[in-house]
Amino acid sequence: MVAPARKKSVAHHHPHHDLSHESTPTKTHHHRVKNAERKRTASISKEDGMEYNKRVRKLHKAFLNQGDQIVREEEKQPASGSSSDVELPLFDPDCDPENPKKLVFADISSAAFNIKNGVQLTPCVRSLQLSTKCEMDLYFKKEYLQVTGSFKERGARYALSRLGEKYRKAGVIAASAGNHALALSYHGQQMGIPVTVVMPVIAPLMKIQFCRSLGANVILKGETIAVAKDFALRHAKENGLKYINGYDAIDILAGQGTIGLEILDQVPDVDTILVPVGGGGLIAGIAVAVKTLKPDVHIYGIESETCPSFTEAYEAGHVVSAIAKASLADGLAVPTVGGNSLETAKGLIDKVITVKEESIALSILRLLEVEKAVVEGGGAVGLAAILEGKVPELKGKKVVSILSGGNIDTTVLGRSIERGLAVDGRLVRLEVVVSDRPGGIAELTTTIAHLGASIKDIFHERAWISTDVFHVKVKVVAETRGKEHVEEIEVALKKMYDNVLLH
Numbered sequence: 205m206v207a208p209a210r211k212k213s214v215a216h217h218h219p220h221h222d223l224s225h226e227s228t229p230t231k232t233h234h235h236r237v238k239n240a241e242r243k244r245t246a247s248i249s250k251e252d253g254m255e256y257n258k259r260v261r262k263l264h265k266a267f268l269n270q271g272d273q274i275v276r277e278e279e280k281q282p283a284s285g286s287s288s289d290v291e292l293p294l295f296d297p298d299c300d301p302e303n304p305k306k307l308v309f310a311d312i313s314s315a316a317f318n319i320k321n322g323v324q325l326t327p328c329v330r331s332l333q334l335s336t337k338c339e340m341d342l343y344f345k346k347e348y349l350q351v352t353g354s355f356k357e358r359g360a361r362y363a364l365s366r367l368g369e370k371y372r373k374a375g376v377i378a379a380s381a382g383n384h385a386l387a388l389s390y391h392g393q394q395m396g397i398p399v400t401v402v403m404p405v406i407a408p409l410m411k412i413q414f415c416r417s418l419g420a421n422v423i424l425k426g427e428t429i430a431v432a433k434d435f436a437l438r439h440a441k442e443n444g445l446k447y448i449n450g451y452d453a454i455d456i457l458a459g460q461g462t463i464g465l466e467i468l469d470q471v472p473d474v475d476t477i478l479v480p481v482g483g484g485g486l487i488a489g490i491a492v493a494v495k496t497l498k499p500d501v502h503i504y505g506i507e508s509e510t511c512p513s514f515t516e517a518y519e520a521g522h523v524v525s526a527i528a529k530a531s532l533a534d535g536l537a538v539p540t541v542g543g544n545s546l547e548t549a550k551g552l553i554d555k556v557i558t559v560k561e562e563s564i565a566l567s568i569l570r571l572l573e574v575e576k577a578v579v580e581g582g583g584a585v586g587l588a589a590i591l592e593g594k595v596p597e598l599k600g601k602k603v604v605s606i607l608s609g610g611n612i613d614t615t616v617l618g619r620s621i622e623r624g625l626a627v628d629g630r631l632v633r634l635e636v637v638v639s640d641r642p643g644g645i646a647e648l649t650t651t652i653a654h655l656g657a658s659i660k661d662i663f664h665e666r667a668w669i670s671t672d673v674f675h676v677k678v679k680v681v682a683e684t685r686g687k688e689h690v691e692e693i694e695v696a697l698k699k700m701y702d703n704v705l706l707h
């Protein structure tokens with residue numbers, strides 16, 4: 205166990221000193237630096253992301269090199285109370301972006317052997333309807349069918365199976381708001397290994413309760429996953445637990461790579477595999493498995509355009525910090541991809557694609573309607589890329605899209621369906637200015653009914669319209685059969701009314 209004094213001391217003398225280029229660590233100074241740093245990370249851009257990473261790496265180095273010396277100094281000078289609130293960028297020795305490790309094929313075979321009795325061999329099935337619609341032979345690898353609803357179980361199971369006696373007893377810890385936390389909790393329970401998960405306070409209640417019901421010690425900490433991670437690393441040190449990074453620890457990558465082996469078994473003549481990308485662990489594992497056995501198979505990485513961290517890192521050739529905005533694909537919103545994952549994936553990925561939020565919503569809707577599959581945003585990005593027209597070269601090819609998870613909140617699912625229907629033209633918003641004389645609105649609703657659309661919502665406003673006072677603006681949300689039907693309705697209404705607007 206590392207004495208708290210050591211942590212305080214490191215934070216006190218080094219990281220903030222380094223970040224601020226100042227030398228007197230007073231309380232005001234710490235607050236100033238902390239605030240500046242908060243602002244900096246909040247508004248970090250692609251360009252200064254690199255610079256920031258460099259500084260953090262420097263801090264890690266200082267921490268590693270000077271830790272012992274600091275402990276001795278600390279023994280001479282007990283910590284002042286002022287340093288207790290200082291934030292320290294903690295360090296995970298398994299995932300050092302300065303010294304990235306590369307996954308090798310043997311790790312994946314070992315994982316496949318190790319986890320085969322612990323996780324589901326999920327089906328990889330051809331979609332009859334979507335193959336026709338998308339003009340390709342489209343298969344779905346159904347990882348949402350794992351017990352806790354995502355592929356993360358593979359890496360978690362393997363990482364747990366590799367623990368030595370010490371950590372099997374003491375336990376593991378991870379920071380995650382979702383699938384990694386669930387996977388570790390479940391397999392920890394199965395294998396009798398204590399699991400602590402640190403979740404940000406904004407984590408969905410359903411997932412918090414699920415982890416607890418699986419016997420995990422759930423700690424809610426911080427507004428963001430970054431704060432939760434920092435806390436988890438600290439807690440690991442103080443309590444002698446093993447910290448397991450959910451997208452960058454080599455054992456995690458190895459576990460995820462087993463999906464690649466299964467796909468090659470299930471669809472031996474696959475041309476392209478579409479892989480969702482968050483921190484990069486899934487794609488790195490799959491790429492090593494597939495490119496080792498069948499180098500001609502193409503690997504595409506897909507992420508939401510709201511957090512293009514892998515795209516930017518892959519282009520730059522090193523880890524950068526992207527800005528993560530809210531996304532339907534919350535599982536993929538990792539602002540800084542893993543150093544090991546990036547290093548492993550280098551040269552093995554054929555295309556990296558970003559998709560729009562509206563395509564993700566449409567993809568969720570299609571999977572629900574056509575495949576009867578509840579898939580979360582992060583798991584639906586592969587189909588989203590096809591629907592958005594980002595992969596025209598795959599027409600006529602045999603494609604496997606990984607449906608990596610199904611843990612979507614019911615409320616988010618509801619919103620995705622609405623959004624998907626709107627994108628699909630099956631939900632339309634009309635604004636029509638009609639006569640305010642008796643029967644004016646009735647005439648409009650009758651016309652809409654005759655056109656075969658069903659009104660979901662209707663309201664009218666008089667005060668803000670610019671035409672004469674004998675007119676009223678009617679706003680209607682109606683269900684339609686699709687884009688062609690919407691066009692039909694527009695033409696018909698424009699023949700009858702001067703002011704028609706469709707959204």
Ligand SMILES: Cc1ncc(COP(=O)(O)O)c(C=O)c1O
Nearest residue numbers: 451482483484485486535608609
């Ligand atoms: C459903 C889902 N798909 C894909 C990913 C991406 O995996 P990775 O972070 O290993 O890139 C995640 C990550 O949490 C996920 O939850």
